[in-house]
Amino acid sequence: MRAVDTVIEGLKAAGEPTRLRLLCICSRGEFTVSEIHEIVDQSQPRVSRHLKLLCNAGLLERHREQHWVFYRVPQRGKGAELARILLSVVPDDDPQLELDRRRLSEVLDRRAEAARRFVEKTGLGKGVAQLDDEASVDVLILRTLGDEPVGELLDIGTGTGRMLRLLGEHADRAVGIDISHAMLMLARSNLHAAGLDHLSVRHGNMYQLRFADQCFDTVTIDQVLFQAEQPGQVLREAARVLRPGGRLLLLEFLTETTIGLWEQDTGDLAVIDEGLLEDWYRDAGLRSIASRRLSGSPFPVVLSMARRQSQDTEAAA
Ligand SMILES: C[S@@+](CC[C@H](N)C(=O)[O-])C[C@H]1O[C@@H](n2cnc3c(N)ncnc32)[C@H](O)[C@@H]1O
Structure with missing residues (x-):
């Protein structure tokens, strides 16, 4: 036509x-x-x-x-x-x-x-990490991303849609995925309340994203890996959909191996420390470019950013 x-x-x-x-x-x-x-x-x-x-x-x-x-x-x-x-x-x-x-x-x-009613009944959607100062974390996230354009944005495990609400207006296109239909309804409602009706949320599984290779400039993962059975696999999927040079921004609980999960009442939370994160990044073809520890409860939180290596860099490595 x-x-x-x-x-x-x-x-x-x-x-x-x-x-x-x-x-x-x-x-x-x-x-x-x-x-x-x-x-x-x-x-x-x-x-x-x-x-x-x-x-x-x-x-x-x-x-x-x-x-x-x-x-x-x-x-x-x-x-x-x-x-x-x-x-x-x-x-x-x-x-x-x-x-x-x-x-x-x-x-x-x-x-x-x-x-x-869903939030009241389940307690979900309230945000897991109790960060000492949520507003200043938002500022830090924006500062970490800096002047480089957000471009096309994917938020994995979008939950309440917090990352979309923070970054959506800076993005050319923004989509959030979550495996829970109830969370998607919550995200939709929150996006509407924030006047961000042009953004979209979709049902999806972070282990098998229904997006082509290299179609996003920025991927965010906010408090999702700590519940994941295979965090490294999630990062590989995130890297797959990132364009070479694209950035992954991660906000995640950090548990100190020296303290160890076993001494704390942590349910099914995964042990994530900065060393492990570096290994997962490397396996996924990502290179860490910023990392910052923030105080939070029950654990500190890491705000980390990594860049998807270009094929040339990967081949040389
Ligand atoms: C602790 S919440 C994170 C919330 C979100 N980033 C926010 O700040 O509101 C974790 C989210 O990951 C989603 N999730 C868990 N497993 C998933 C999977 N396999 N694929 C996609 N989303 C998943 C959950 O439904 C939940 O909404």
């Missing part, structure tokens, strides 16, 4: 009142068909037909998670560009769109309430 045909298809797809409404809705995050159907108050088959047309034209993308299919405006590509241009000229004060926005808020409030 010629580039101009893509634009024509996009304009045709958006050039219908319900589909324009759907485009506006799906620019506010990712929504299931039943949520969208509730917002626009039209039959599900009709809504599904319109969504399909918008997807075919590249103005929306869809992904399946458990029993649900989510729709959203893509973060990049020709469709994303055209959608952005169209959305920028849609008047804010249209009464129909205002009504859609009100109903959309009700859907999001319900999600936030479900996420709040």
